[in-house]
Amino acid sequence: MNHMANGEDVLRAQIASMLKAGLETEITPFPEDSNAFAQLLQRIREEAGSVLEKKLVIGGFTDYPMGEDQQRCQECMYYLNHRRWCDLPELDVPVEPDWWCRLWHI
Numbered sequence: 001m002n003h004m005a006n007g008e009d010v011l012r013a014q015i016a017s018m019l020k021a022g023l024e025t026e027i028t029p030f031p032e033d034s035n036a037f038a039q040l041l042q043r044i045r046e047e048a049g050s051v052l053e054k055k056l057v058i059g060g061f062t063d064y065p066m067g068e069d070q071q072r073c074q075e076c077m078y079y080l081n082h083r084r085w086c087d088l089p090e091l092d093v094p095v096e097p098d099w100w101c102r103l104w105h106i
């Protein structure tokens, strides 16, 4: 059996270490309506593009659940459980189930 990490695992570990190292991400404001949500997506497209660190910063990533409701990727509509992946096209990154970002949606 081969336990070597694949590319997605390597990238997930890289993101985890960036967050653990204290990367300052924009966890507020949480987009309160669909207009604010769309504007945030537009910002990610225009300012981050495919640059990983900028996606994490503008997305407001954390490596822990957020708020009283303990929101996290696991319950987000964009989370692909079998792949541990964020399927929101503007993000499109590997995640862990107990992470969070401010694009969180159910």
Ligand code: SF4
Binding pocket: 072, 073, 074, 076, 077, 078, 079, 085, 086, 087, 088, 091, 095, 099, 100, 101, 102, 103, 104, 105
């Ligand atoms: S949108 Fe944010 S909270 Fe939802 S799965 Fe993607 S990274 Fe996690």
